[in-house]
Amino acid sequence: MQIVLDPVVEAPCCVLGTVDLDQAEAERIAPMFKALGDPVRLRLAALIAAGGRVCVCELTGNFDLSGPTISHHLKTLREAGLVDCERTGTWVYYWIRPESLQLLAGLLQVTGPVG
């Protein structure tokens, strides 16, 4: 006699439940989510993603925040590995690192039925 378990309850519903996420791995990945966990940085990432390659001066106007604050958030995104930047003359341009987004998207991917 074979017992068939209810897949909704018993199986991992998503990739996150199938990876071996030990403490070291969690400490490596969590900062990426953390960087996206601030509304300002999430919008910054979206603006950069939308523009492809965006000058800081194009970003600042979208927020009621000082330049240093925007700069600080961009640094956080960069140190998390989500964006990269390059100076060109007077301006600094930022772009998304798609491989980082892909890593996170892969973890969150849902494999089972969504309730």
Add this chain to the structure above:
Amino acid sequence: MQIVLDPVVEAPCCVLGTVDLDQAEAERIAPMFKALGDPVRLRLAALIAAGGRVCVCELTGNFDLSGPTISHHLKTLREAGLVDCERTGTWVYYWIRPESLQLLAGLLQVTGPVG
């Protein structure tokens, strides 16, 4: 004469760059990323996802943390909408809310070529 733009540079590389992420929307979504932005909570989410429906008492032993601290992190995950829970007798069981993971995964999905 038609000018053809380089799609790698000019097009959004991911869904995040195609959605209209205004401040209100960012403030709604960012807490979900924030909740996953702590190594303990990320591992908790992974353990819950792996188990399908997991008792708190099965989670605590995986960490060098007190019960109240685990409880606090679980509350954070729940308030972010990433998990839900239910009391059954003495025990409380947690499970993933796949629709929330799917929302985040969709945002991070990469549509263009990955450098």
Add this chain to the structure above:
DNA sequence: CGCCTGATTCGAAATGTGTCAAGATAGGCG
């Protein structure tokens, strides 16, 4: 009811984060 176990809430301490003003740095231009 009274006690035990599992889980959460409360209160407090240490640490981290978001923000700004002021100052420093980098590069273009005269």
Add this chain to the structure above:
DNA sequence: CGCCTATCTTGACACATTTCGAATCAGGCG
């Protein structure tokens, strides 16, 4: 070189977060 603009760093402050122990709540059981 000296000045201007764009960006980043520093220093400071208010607020949030992580963590614990102690107390509390919820439910089973004698």
